[in-house]
Amino acid sequence: MKSDENATATVDRADVAGLNATRQLVTFALGAEEYGIDIAGVQEINRMVQITHVPRAAAYMEGVINLRGQLIPVIDLRTRFGMPRIEPTRMSRIIVIEALGKRIGMIVDSVSEVVHIPLANIEPTPDVITVSHAEFLGGVGKLDQRLIILLNVESILNTEEL
Amino acid sequence: MADDLFDRSEFVSYFRDETGELLDRMDSDLLILEENISGGAIDSELVNALFRSLHTIKGSAGMLDFTNIQRVAHRLENAIDLLRSNKIVLDEELLGHVFSGRDLLGVLIERAVGGNLESIPEIETYLSGLEAFISAKTATGAPGSASDATAEPGQLEEMMVDDAAVAAFEAEVARLLAEQTGVPNFAAAILTAEASVASAGSEQVEVHVNDIIPPPNGSAVDTLVNDVIVDAPPPASAAAANSPKTALTPMVPKAPINSTIRVDLERLDTLLDLVGELVINRTQIAGIAHSLQRAIERDAKDAIPLAKDLATSASTLARITNELQESVMKARMVPVGQVFERFPRTVRDLAKSTGKTMTLALSGVDTDLDKTIVDQIGEPLMHLVRNCADHGVETPEARALTNKPACATIRLNAYHEGNQVIIEVGDDGGGIDLEKIRARGIERGLIDANTTYPDSDILDLIFAPGFSTAQVVSAISGRGVGMDVVKRCVNDLKGILEVDTKLGKGTTFTIRLPLTLAIIRTLLVRVCDRLYAIPLDVVIESQRILATEMRTIGGSPVVTLRGQVVPLIRIGDMFGLPQSDPEDGYEMIVIVSHKGRRIGLVVDGFEGEQEIVIKPLSQIIGNTGCIAGATILGNGAIALILDIAALSTSVPRQEHTSHYAEASLVA
The missing domain is CATH 1.20.58 (Methane Monooxygenase Hydroxylase; Chain G, domain 1)
Structure with a gap:
């Protein structure tokens, strides 16, 4: 993680200084945890739509959706992270991310907001986290009282199993 | 002369595409000229076309500062101009020079496009050979040139400098024109310069400013030089007029620059x-x-x-x-013809180098194929054509012994079949000797000497890596091209390579390629309220049969249809979908055929035929072993396309004899 001394300034000043001082994240909920994903990797956020199940694909692979004529694979992020499945709710969203020329949709419990988080407030993922999905995490961001777990877009698109 | 006024990389990619087409055009023009050479009459249109092709290459190269290409093209252009003005006669030797000059240009263009502008020694070798040839030819007829033929080598140097200066000048004008019009169209930007070697021995460059070309966009280009006459002496060279070797191979892999497409x-x-x-x-x-x-x-x-x-x-x-x-x-x-058109030249060269006589018969050149496949099928086809010429076709003497016409025929054919494109490469040569292959296979430890294999298995050995057909099938050494490479290329294109051979009659290689992105006809079926598409070309029939007619063999469900046992796949079970009870005791079955083998797919209902656009599934999903792709239906819903080839491998192979039909009833 890039450390920038100036980033310790207030969020406002960091804004003025430009994006190199903060990261802009789309935050979303998965169970009781709050996750954040870099806004640059987010293509769009959709309500739940009809998902066509693809037989004999990985368990977390929910299927494919028709996004304006393009077929986008959709994964259930809960299953991917080894969390129990839930039935989709009114709040459920599909976040479509894109990196390395690949696109994928991720089902999340709900999408919260877009936040700016100073780089200085982002710490490496603590060693105590030994969960199955540690490889997707890009650190933990602190914003007031909140802990935002940063997801790495490229690693989600790039893992061997995917 | 280089500047940043135009997007260079874009121009380079235009240059590559344009020159590629021009070189192909030159090939076909030269081949026609060669064919009619004995007739004596020269088709002046062909000569003019050659001249124009070279001229455009020269101008385009000049715009991009590819001076080596410019130089070679210029000299060739001069030679063609001499031919055009009847100062030299068309003969085999001249054609040989032009052919190898065209190949040299091909090599230089590939190098230049790849960013390599260094000179290569072949240029000087080639140019001095060409000049020597021309001066020898013109020395006999043109007045005043006899002395030049014996001139000092220094004079040649001078001449080269002069050429380069003229070419640079032309290019500069061409560049200015392109700048003015803002159109990266080389053909339009190239001056219609006339370069001719006059019979007078003096070196001079006359520039006539006598015309104005109105630019396409109407912007002001006041005066344009559009006629350049180069008066240069016939070049002198001490080199003997020996024919240049065709050592340079034109088959250099294309540099991967943005792919463009020319659309009808x-x-x-x-x-x-x-x-x-x-x-x-x-x-x-x-x-x-x-x-x-x-x-x-x-x-x-x-x-x-x-x-x-x-x-x-x-x-x-x-x-x-x-x-x-x-x-x-x-x-x-x-059209696949875009790939085929390079092969007449290949076969001509192969005929020359092997000493055999052969012609190439093209058919189905209008068969349409996806652009990406057309771009990649050239290399495997080239290997197959070479293989036919090297190993398939016999010598004229051998052909005479077997009462075959002395001139062998290599066939290239393409056609559509279902949702596949079939490309055939065949010859009427000696065929593949299976006994020799078998012996070689045993020698290499690929097969067991004491086992009897079907002929098709033996034939498949030629696709084994490192299995040299050259050592087995013919005495002529190959070009180090393994058939395994061809097979791999075809596999990469999701195609199938098959070979059919008859000893003494010939060999045919068949490449079956998918029509990616094609619209295909499918049968839509319903399984547990989900829709799946089955390509119609594999569907034999659909049947409604009583559930009680279904049996099992070793636990696998089968049904007997007209005395034939057909293995069944319950799509719902295979896909882990909830079981649905058959209505009124009837099951819906779609009988499909893959490689001649019939399989019945048990579904819940038929939803009719529909034309669909195949959309590939993202690689992220991985290999499911049962889905070939997907499509979006009229209502926006997605239907998955069943992969019949993959599904058929999941069914155990059974002997289709009728006594199995007596097996136990389904519980």
Whole structure:
């Protein structure tokens, strides 16, 4: 993680200084945890739509959706992270991310907001986290009282199993 | 001369495409000239076409500062001009020079496009050979040139400098023109310069400014030099007029620059027409919407005829979008002839180098194929054609012994079959000797000496890595091309390579390629309220049979149809879908065929035939072993396309004898 001394300034000043001082994240909920994903990797956020199940694909692979004529694979992020499945709710969203020329949709419990988080407030993922999905995490961001777990877009698109 | 006024990389990629086409054109022109060489009469149109091709290459190279290409093209152009003005005669030797010059240009262009502008020694070797040849030829006829033929080598150097200066000048003008017009069209930007070698021995360059070319966009280009006459002496060279060797191979892999496509103008016009209709349609719908709103405000009854108008417009819209989709698909398709047209030259060269006589017969050149496949099929085809020429075709003497015509025929054929494109490469040569292959296979430890293998298995050995056909089939050494490479290339294109051979009659290689992006006809089936598409070309029939007619063999369900046992796959079970009970005791079965083997797919219902656009599934999903792709239906829903080839491998192979039909009833 890039450390920038100036980033310790207030969020406002960091804004003025430009994006190199903060990261802009789309935050979303998965169970009781709050996750954040870099806004640059987010293509769009959709309500739940009809998902066509693809037989004999990985368990977390929910299927494919028709996004304006393009077929986008959709994964259930809960299953991917080894969390129990839930039935989709009114709040459920599909976040479509894109990196390395690949696109994928991720089902999340709900999408919260877009936040700016100073780089200085982002710490490496603590060693105590030994969960199955540690490889997707890009650190933990602190914003007031909140802990935002940063997801790495490229690693989600790039893992061997995917 | 280099500057940043135009996007260089874009120009380089134009240059590559344009010169590629011109070199192909030169090949075919030269081949026709060569064919008719004995007749004596020269088709002046062909000579002019050659001249124009070279001229364009020269000018384009000049714009990009590819001076080596410019130089070679210029010299060749001079030679063709001498031919054009009847100062030299067309003979085999001259054609040989032009052929190898064309190949040299091909090599230089590939190098230049790849960013390598260094000179290579072949240039000087080639140019001095060409000059020597020309001066020897012209020395006999033209007055005043006899002395030049014996001139000092220094004079040649001078001449080269002069050439380069002229070419640079032309290029500068061409560049200015391109700048003015802003159009990266080389052909238009190239000066219509006439370079001719006069019989006078003096070196001079005359520039005539005598015409104005109005630029396409109307911007002011006041005066343009459009006629350059180069008066240069016949070059002298001490080198002997020996024929240059065709050592340079034209088959250099293309540098991966942005892929472009040339689309038939007619297809673009169709697209444009459709878009035009779409615009009219849009206006109509907007108008109806407006009227509808007002009508509803007044009286809802007034809206009824408008609703009908809207429905009509919607169906028009549906038709236009369908046609639009189809047209865009077609725009991606290019005729396979684009690949085939390089082979007449290959076969000519192979005939020369092997001392055999052979011709190439092309058919099905109009067969459309996806652009990406056309780009990649060239290399495997080249290997196959070489293989036919090297190993398939016999020597004229051997052919005479077997009462075959002395001239062998290599065939290249393409056609559509179902949703596949078939390309055949065949020869009427000696065929593949299976005994020799078998012996070699045993020697290499690939097969067991004591086992009897079917012929097809033996034949498959030629595709084993490192299995040299050269050592087995013929005494002529190969070019180090393994058939395994061809097989791999075809596999990469998701195609199938097959070989069929008859000893003494010939060999045919068949490449089956998918029509990616094609619209295919499918049978839609329903399983547990989900729709799946089965390509119609594999469907034999659909049947409604009593559930009690289904049996099992070793636990696998089968059904007997007209005395033949057909293994069944329950799609619902295989896909882990909830079981649905058959209505009135009947099961719906689609009988499909893969490689001659029949399989029955048990589904819940048939939903009719539909044309669909294949969309590949993202690689992220991985290999499911049962789904070939997907499509989006009219209502926006997704239907998965069943992969019949993959599904058939999941069924155990059974002997199709009728006594199995007596097996136990399904519980």
